[in-house]
Amino acid sequence: MRRDIQELRGVAILLVVLYHAGAILPSGFIGVDVFFVISGFVIAGSVRRSMRADDFSLSSFIGKRVRRILPALSVMLTIVVLASSWFSSVASRVQTVRTGLFASLGGANLFLYRFRPDGYFEVSEKTNALLHTWSLSLEEQFYLAFAIAIAVAFRIFNGRVSQSSAVRAIALVGFVSFVLCVVVAHFTISLSSSILRLLLAADELDSTFAFYLPLTRAWEFLAGVSLCWLNIRVEPRLLLILRVSGVLLLLASSTIVPVDRFPGLFTLMPVMAAMLLLINSSESSALMSGRLGIVFRWLGDRSYSWYLWHWPIIQFVYPFSSSRWAQLTAALASLLPAHLSFAYVEQRFRNRAIWRSSRRTRVLGVVSILIPIAALSATRDFEPSLSFHLDAEMGCEYGELSRLQENGPCTLTFDGAQSTAILLGDSHAGHLSEAFVGASKELGMNAILAVRGNSPFVYPGGLREVANPSQTQLLVDLAITRKVSVAVIAQSDYANNFASGVDWESAFRPVLEDLTAAGVRVVVVAQSVLMDADPRMCSPIQISLSRCDQLVSRDTNELFAARKRLSSEKRLVSEFQGVALFDSAQILCPDTRCSNRRQNEWWWRDGGHISIPASRALTGDLSAVIRSLIAQA
Numbered sequence: 001m002r003r004d005i006q007e008l009r010g011v012a013i014l015l016v017v018l019y020h021a022g023a024i025l026p027s028g029f030i031g032v033d034v035f036f037v038i039s040g041f042v043i044a045g046s047v048r049r050s051m052r053a054d055d056f057s058l059s060s061f062i063g064k065r066v067r068r069i070l071p072a073l074s075v076m077l078t079i080v081v082l083a084s085s086w087f088s089s090v091a092s093r094v095q096t097v098r099t100g101l102f103a104s105l106g107g108a109n110l111f112l113y114r115f116r117p118d119g120y121f122e123v124s125e126k127t128n129a130l131l132h133t134w135s136l137s138l139e140e141q142f143y144l145a146f147a148i149a150i151a152v153a154f155r156i157f158n159g160r161v162s163q164s165s166a167v168r169a170i171a172l173v174g175f176v177s178f179v180l181c182v183v184v185a186h187f188t189i190s191l192s193s194s195i196l197r198l199l200l201a202a203d204e205l206d207s208t209f210a211f212y213l214p215l216t217r218a219w220e221f222l223a224g225v226s227l228c229w230l231n232i233r234v235e236p237r238l239l240l241i242l243r244v245s246g247v248l249l250l251l252a253s254s255t256i257v258p259v260d261r262f263p264g265l266f267t268l269m270p271v272m273a274a275m276l277l278l279i280n281s282s283e284s285s286a287l288m289s290g291r292l293g294i295v296f297r298w299l300g301d302r303s304y305s306w307y308l309w310h311w312p313i314i315q316f317v318y319p320f321s322s323s324r325w326a327q328l329t330a331a332l333a334s335l336l337p338a339h340l341s342f343a344y345v346e347q348r349f350r351n352r353a354i355w356r357s358s359r360r361t362r363v364l365g366v367v368s369i370l371i372p373i374a375a376l377s378a379t380r381d382f383e384p385s386l387s388f389h390l391d392a393e394m395g396c397e398y399g400e401l402s403r404l405q406e407n408g409p410c411t412l413t414f415d416g417a418q419s420t421a422i423l424l425g426d427s428h429a430g431h432l433s434e435a436f437v438g439a440s441k442e443l444g445m446n447a448i449l450a451v452r453g454n455s456p457f458v459y460p461g462g463l464r465e466v467a468n469p470s471q472t473q474l475l476v477d478l479a480i481t482r483k484v485s486v487a488v489i490a491q492s493d494y495a496n497n498f499a500s501g502v503d504w505e506s507a508f509r510p511v512l513e514d515l516t517a518a519g520v521r522v523v524v525v526a527q528s529v530l531m532d533a534d535p536r537m538c539s540p541i542q543i544s545l546s547r548c549d550q551l552v553s554r555d556t557n558e559l560f561a562a563r564k565r566l567s568s569e570k571r572l573v574s575e576f577q578g579v580a581l582f583d584s585a586q587i588l589c590p591d592t593r594c595s596n597r598r599q600n601e602w603w604w605r606d607g608g609h610i611s612i613p614a615s616r617a618l619t620g621d622l623s624a625v626i627r628s629l630i631a632q633a
Contacts, residue, residue, distance in 0.1 A: 003286040006300030007293055008277055009038060013303035014296075015254050017310045020132075021331040022324045027257040030270035032135050033220055034250070035303075037274035039139055040224025047150055048229060058151040063361040065143050069304075070368035071349040072341050073136060076308040077104055077372035080129055085380045087316035091536035092127035097379050103133035104372040106140040113212035127537075129315040132307065134212060141214045142221045167229050174222035181216035184209055185264035207261050216263070220271055227275050234280050243287065246276030305341035310334040319539040320547065382540035385601040385611045390433035391423075391451045397430050399452030399471060404478060412437060412447040419485040421626070422448040424475055425457045428528050429490040431609040436488055438619035439626055445485065450475050456494040458507035464514070476511060480518040486626055487515055488582075490525035492608065493565050505568045509575075516578050521629045523622070524573055526583035527563040531596045531604040553595040560585055578632065582625045584610075584618050 012031040019028025046064070050056035081100045088096050102111035112134050153166070183189065189205040191197045200209070210216040234242065250273035257266045277287060286293050299306070313334040314327050321327075349355050355364060381387060391397045396410035403410045421443075423429050423436045430451040440447035457472050459465075464473055479487055489511070494504065515522050531554065538548035563585070573581045588594070588603065588610065596604040603614040 003293070003297060004277070005038060005042065007287045007296040008034065008274065008300070009303040010296030010299035011250070012038070013299055013306050016307065017331045017334075018328075020311055020314055021327040023328045023331075025254045027254050027259070029259070029262075030253045030257055030267075033263070033267055033270040034274045035135070035307075036139070036217065036220035037224040037227075037271055037278070039142070040221035041228045041278055042224075043143065043146060043221075044225040044228035047146075056150065056154060058147055059358060061147045061150075062144070063356070063358060065140070066361055066365045066368075067349050067355055068346075069136070069140065070365055072305055072308060072345045073133075074104070074368035074371050075341060075345050076312070077130070077133075078375045080312045081372060081375045081379060083312075083316065084129055085382060086541045087319075087539050088129050089127050089315075089319050089537050089539050090383050090386045091534075092129065092315070093379075093381070095127075096129045097376055099128055099130040099133060100372060101376055103130055103137060104369050106137050106144075108137040109134040109141075109212045109214075110137070113208060127315060127318065129312040132311040136307075138212075138214055138217055139221075142218065145214070145218075146221070146225075167226055170222050170226055170229075174219040174226065177216060177219035177222070181210050181219060181267070182264050184216060185211075185261045207264075210263055220263075220267070223271050223275060224278070227278055232279055239280050242276045242279055246273045249273035249276065302335070302338050302342045305346060306335060306338040308341065309337045313337070316539075319537065319542050383535075383543065383602070385603075385613050386536050386605045387612060389430050389609075389612060389615065390437060391430040391449045394449065396449040397427070397451050397453050399450060399455070399475060401474060401478065404448060404450055404475075406482070410449045412440075412449070414441050414444070414446060417444050417446045419444070420446040420448060420482060421486040421488065422450055422479045422482070422484045423488050423490075424450050424479070425490040425525075426451070426455050426492055427453045427609060428492045428525070429457075429488070431528075431605075431611075432488070432490055432525065432615055432618065432622070434612055434615035435618040435622045438616065439623035442619070442623050443626060443630075448479075448482065448484065450478065456504075456507075457489055457491045457511065458494075458504065459510050460502070460507060462502040462506045462510060464510065472511065476514050479515065479520060484520055486521045486523065486629065488523045488525065488622070488626075490528075493527055493563075504565065505572060509572060512572065512576055512579060516576050520578075521626075521632075522576070522579045523582050523625055523629065524569055524579060526569055526581055526585065527565045528608060528610070529559050529585050529588055529594070530562065530608050531559075531594075532607045533596055533604065534606040535596065535602050535604070536606055551595075551597050553593050556589045556592050556594045559589060559594055578629065580625055580629045582622055584621070587618060587621055588614060 012034040015025060015028040015031030015034070017028075018025045019031070047056065047061070050061075077100050081097055084093050084096045084100075098115070099108055099111060102108045108130065112131070184205045185207045188207075191200065191204060249269055253266075253269040253273055257269060288296055310331050314330045317326055317330040349364065355361065387393075391410075394409055396403060402408065405411070421436070421440045423432065429436075430449075430453065433449060433451070436449075437447045452471060452475070455471060457475075459472060460470060469477075512522060512524075531552065533550045533552040535543070535548060535550040538550055542548045566583075569581060573579050596602060601613045602611045605611040
């Protein structure tokens with residue numbers, strides 16, 4: 001392997017690791033873009049040699065990539081998925097495991113795009129211990145697509161594909177990919193076609209699409225391919241100027257490229273830097289001399305394994321300490337498993353002749369995929385009290401009307417039920433799912449979970465809209481159409497003013513007017529007690545060692561006094577017949593001090609939502625309020 005390529009790989013991996021460790025380089029993530037260019041360059045060189053020898057084989061090409069990528073990836077995925085049960089934060093474990101499943105199948109980027117729309121640079125995304133596998137999946141997809149394209153071209157043109165024709169075709173595809181990347185990253189595009197919305201699983205194309213998907217990243221790989229096949233030769237003096245320019249551009253890229261709307265036009269900087277540093281090199285050429293070159297070549301040799309291991313190790317340390325020094329120490333410590341992976345996994349399967357037969361390669365590929373998938377079944381949730389509530393488990397947390405029909409998944413029917421109850425509101429209704437369903441079953445009522453997270457359950461303007469009804473109005477109409485007997489409504493404490501300066505009380509009153517006018521009994525759930533602590537940020541090992549700093553105890557009177565909306569809720573309830581107030585505060589905090597963990601179970605799953613055990617503890621009291629309300633009829 002060329003020395004300059006390994007040195008550039010060493011630089012790229014150092015940029016990425018330092019960025020992920022939160023040290024020094026604010027834009028070190030561009031190291032991944034350098035890797036993409038290098039990958040395209042190296043793959044093009046391999047294909048060019050095969051084309052010259054007239055022995056290009058799709059199966060041989062894919063076999064080399066299988067031996068190079070899958071064994072080391074499989075080992076890392078297996079260990080990280082199993083370790084995540086203990087060392088990942090509770091909030092990130094499920095997402096880590098799911099990402100691991102897709103990463104083993106080469107689709108981590110597609111999964112993260114489809115099911116985690118927050119974006120790579122968002123804090124909420126960064127606790128996923130396998131988040132970094134998106135780029136590996138993207139590389140696998142490129143290798144496969146590129147190899148198939150070459151094989152098809154060989155078949156169509158009977159092996160007479162000229163290098164110049166290939167470069168022109170690649171340049172055209174790369175240009176289209178680049179334009180799409182820039183347009184999507186900088187200008188959100190709405191999709192009018194239902195077919196496109198279905199295929200892309202999105203209503204619009206934005207920077208998240210540009211970041212994760214191969215359509216908008218292909219140009220970076222193809223830049224390396226074109227550079228290799230053009231085989232540009234320059235004189236030594238000009239080569240020195242180009243390399244100095246490449247180094248300066250790379251340094252600038254690692255410090256000034258903004259994360260906002262990335263990738264986009266700024267991605268040209270690291271791509272151009274990598275191309276300038278790869279021009280006109282030979283097997284003996286180097287970017288660095290002496291010990292510095294030796295160090296970076298050593299890192300370059302282990303760059304793949306270090307990339308695999310550095311991010312999970314950082315994430316396993318993060319719950320214990322989020323300090324920069326702790327993260328940097330974890331990143332450096334990950335060099336140990338990286339070296340072991342390089343020496344005993346990468347080298348063993350990549351270089352030993354015994355694994356080069358097509359049959360053994362196929363077996364290796366299948367086993368490399370199946371082992372981490374099997375490990376998924378061995379993972380455990382050691383903090384079930386912090387799991388998702390019933391509404392989320394059933395896919396009912398977004399208030400989709402199609403899921404709320406009589407035979408839909410968000411309608412629970414019980415034997416002998418004579419009437420129906422409905423749960424309405426945002427996530428503060430969702431955290432009452434267990435109590436609501438338990439109370440409904442106890443009272444002989446079917447239960448509808450009509451929860452819509454992060455949405456106040458009010459008429460924003462304080463009035464019903466005829467032309468453009470709000471989601472709240474649609475759900476109220478659903479409750480009336482389904483002739484429910486009781487509606488339980490809970491919601492967070494949103495800002496006082498809505499559309500046209502309407503306050504919460506005025507915006508919620510017409511909801512009660514419409515429901516009670518239709519004969520629906522209503523339970524208004526009082527504003528929740530907020531604990532202001534999130535135990536999901538701790539890992540199970542931390543909790544077992546009593547090292548979780550989210551274990552808190554608050555003064556009960558202060559918690560109760562913080563509920564500023566309670567007086568408005570009481571006043572509204574007093575205005576209507578058939579409306580009652582359910583206040584869980586005394587049940588959740590019966591003593592002078594209120595703790596969020598009791599008898600080895602969490603009672604709050606985050607700062608504003610109670611846990612599953614707490615919700616279940618409210619079943620009897622909620623049932624009593626509903627029973628009393630029905631009796632008034």
